[in-house]
Amino acid sequence: MAGVTRWTGREVGLLREALRKSGKDFAALVGVSHRQLVTWENRGETIRLRPGNQEALDTLLTRAGIDAQQRFAALLTEKAAVEHDERAEELLRSDPHSVKHPVDGKIMVLIEEGIYLSGAEDIPIWVEAFRIDAYPTTNADYERFVRATGHRPPKHWPGGRYPDNLFDHPVVWVTWYDASAYAAWAGKALPTSAQWEKAARGPKGRKYPWGDDPTAAKCNVQDSEIGHTTPVSRYQSGVSPYGVFDMCGNAWEWCSTTTEKGRYELKGSAFTSPFTRSAPSLTNDANATMSDNDTSFRCISLLTK
Known part of the structure; x- marks a missing residue:
């Protein structure tokens, strides 16, 4: 399983989904408040987590079972595909010659x-x-x-x-x-x-x-x-x-x-x-x-x- 280079709210939400945890349970695993977790996920890629939080998430991903790791990898790929398609469609809309x-x-x-x-x-x-x-x-x-x-x-x-x-x-x-x-x-x-x-x-x-x-x-x-x-x-x-x-x-x-x-x-x-x-x-x-x-x-x- 490839690691995460930089954790943002985007990856946090995907990991929580892969682990199939509620917001409160996932926050407890990471060691933050539920309110903090909600802020991360709402801000997505615009927020950069502190080093201690990033280390906690690295540890959580490493200790997750292989099934959860594979689900996380699949979710990352699906998200990237959607974003790539959205950028492509925007380019088609903005340039009539594309x-x-x-x-x-x-x-x-x-x-x-x-x-x-x-x-x-x-x-x-x-x-x-x-x-x-x-x-x-x-x-x-x-x-x-x-x-x-x-x-x-x-x-x-x-x-x-x-x-x-x-x-x-x-x-x-x-x-x-x-x-x-x-x-x-x-x-x-x-x-x-x-x-x-x-x-x-x-x-x-x-x-x-x-x-x-x-x-x-x-x-x-x-x-x-x-x-x-x-x-x-x-x-x-x-x-x-x-x-x-x-x-x-x-x-x-x-x-x-x-x-x-x-x-x-x-x-x-x-x-x-x-x-x-x-x-x-x-x-x-x-x-x-x-x-x-x-x-x-x-x-x-x-x-x-």
């Missing part, structure tokens, strides 16, 4: 044809219209692909299933071949480095997706001192001009552009990268067989004429 892909169900945004300013020297380059995933491929997305095809799951999935607390984190430990197999299954493709960069910078050559100010707080990079991946929709203030998330930090993303035989470009930087390496104009590459805890991908689809 669509939900018929195979993998991911939200894709339109990148219109035209010139964009490429690279550190802002060279004008023409790119045909395409759609790109608004979010990187998550563990939940990748699990649907694994179940449908029997493809090998990533090495960090215990028992062949992603950890419950990584539901909406970018899938990592995937090679370029793994990413390409997912894209083929979904009827999509990996983006070229030019497509990826235009989606990140917009047509006018922003230095970062959000503008020209070097603000490390708008992305998950080494300077943020988080030390691991984060949910793909976390950085609301760091989206690109087209509404594309996580184009700086969190995880490097495979592209279809080759640098030499057997090597492909990576874009976007990761939680392991210093902010100075996060600008979308910068390039990186790796052998197609490389996989790491900071490497992921997203897909594109071309528009039919």
